[in-house]
Amino acid sequence: MITVSGLTRQYGKRLAVDDMTFDVAAGRVTGFVGPNGAGKSTTMRMMVGLTRPDSGEVRYHGVHYQDLKWPARSVGCVLDARVHPGRTALNHLRATAAISRVPAGRAEQVLAEVGLETAANQRAGQFSLGMRQRLALAAALLGDPQILLLDEPSNGLDPDGIRWLRNYLSDFAARGGTVFVSSHLISELSMFADDLVVIGGGRLLAAESVEAITGRHDVAVIVETPQPVELVALLAAYGFVVEAAADWLIVRGTTRTVVSQIAFDSGIRVLELTETSRSLEDSLLDMTRTSAEFAST
Numbered sequence: 001m002i003t004v005s006g007l008t009r010q011y012g013k014r015l016a017v018d019d020m021t022f023d024v025a026a027g028r029v030t031g032f033v034g035p036n037g038a039g040k041s042t043t044m045r046m047m048v049g050l051t052r053p054d055s056g057e058v059r060y061h062g063v064h065y066q067d068l069k070w071p072a073r074s075v076g077c078v079l080d081a082r083v084h085p086g087r088t089a090l091n092h093l094r095a096t097a098a099i100s101r102v103p104a105g106r107a108e109q110v111l112a113e114v115g116l117e118t119a120a121n122q123r124a125g126q127f128s129l130g131m132r133q134r135l136a137l138a139a140a141l142l143g144d145p146q147i148l149l150l151d152e153p154s155n156g157l158d159p160d161g162i163r164w165l166r167n168y169l170s171d172f173a174a175r176g177g178t179v180f181v182s183s184h185l186i187s188e189l190s191m192f193a194d195d196l197v198v199i200g201g202g203r204l205l206a207a208e209s210v211e212a213i214t215g216r217h218d219v220a221v222i223v224e225t226p227q228p229v230e231l232v233a234l235l236a237a238y239g240f241v242v243e244a245a246a247d248w249l250i251v252r253g254t255t256r257t258v259v260s261q262i263a264f265d266s267g268i269r270v271l272e273l274t275e276t277s278r279s280l281e282d283s284l285l286d287m288t289r290t291s292a293e294f295a296s297t
């Protein structure tokens with residue numbers, strides 16, 4: 001469990017993060033969402049002691065980050081996927097292991113865990129952004145932490161990479177781990193996050209389960225497909241409630257983007273997708289627009 005209390009940081013006259021309070025539960029994926037400039041990176045940097053807060057604090061199972069005995073073994077973080085371009089992936093991980101006082105043998109293990117074993121001896125300078133993201137995640141995993149903090153980790157990943165990352169993080173949480181992952185795309189996070197922390201203009205707007213947010217905004221998607229049986233089974237496996245009506249399926253509490261992605265991932269044909277009410281993305285825009293107006297007054 002991570003407890004963030006009253007976290008505040010000002011740059012000049014601008015309050016980048018304003019009295020932010022929320023919890024991140026173990027065994028769940030928590031999405032951290034807000035538009036560009038909302039204060040996500042500043043909050044995450046403060047959570048791991050890279051930026052000093054003006055006030056407020058963050059505790060990991062009751063302990064301040066700077067008081068953790070082995071920070072790399074408790075909290076793995078990816079705030080930036082930059083790597084020395086001249087180093088090979090394996091050497092980068094061995095060097096990071098040495099700094100974090102983790103056995104060098106972990107380097108090969110984590111490379112395999114993120115699917116980069118065949119690129120072990122390639123220089124990071126030749127890596128695509130997606131590969132650098134995987135390498136950064138591997139570095140975060142070196143200490144076998146129970147908590148992961150990731151800032152926009154799907155930037156630069158191709159659709160396969162995004163699906164892999166989603167599954168990896170869901171499995172990590174299912175094993176009891178704590179995952180806190182940021183994105184400016186709520187539709188992407190709502191596909192695999194259990195909880196959402198929504199911010200705008202440096203302020204907390206909502207901290208609750210994805211179900212509560214989608215339920216409150218009463219979103220439903222109407223789908224026409226030649227494979228209704230397969231799609232109903234698939235959506236049910238994701239925990240969605242599906243009603244069949246004539247030739248249509250009605251999926252409650254989600255968005256068109258989510259349904260189309262799930263169908264696409266499994267090769268199910270969809271002829272038409274209609275959203276019956278305002279999308280979650282629109283709700284987020286409304287919430288954050290109000291906060292932006294606050295911030296500029």
Ligand SMILES: Nc1ncnc2c1ncn2[C@@H]1O[C@H](COP(=O)(O)OP(=O)(O)OP(=O)(O)O)[C@@H](O)[C@H]1O
Nearest residue numbers: 011014016034035036037038039040041042043184
């Ligand atoms: N080192 C800094 N010096 C001055 N201002 C900063 C600094 N870091 C962040 N800010 C400002 O604080 C605000 C929040 O920025 P932050 O990077 O935390 O937002 P974000 O939600 O992560 O956005 P993005 O996704 O664009 O990175 C912005 O107005 C930004 O310009």
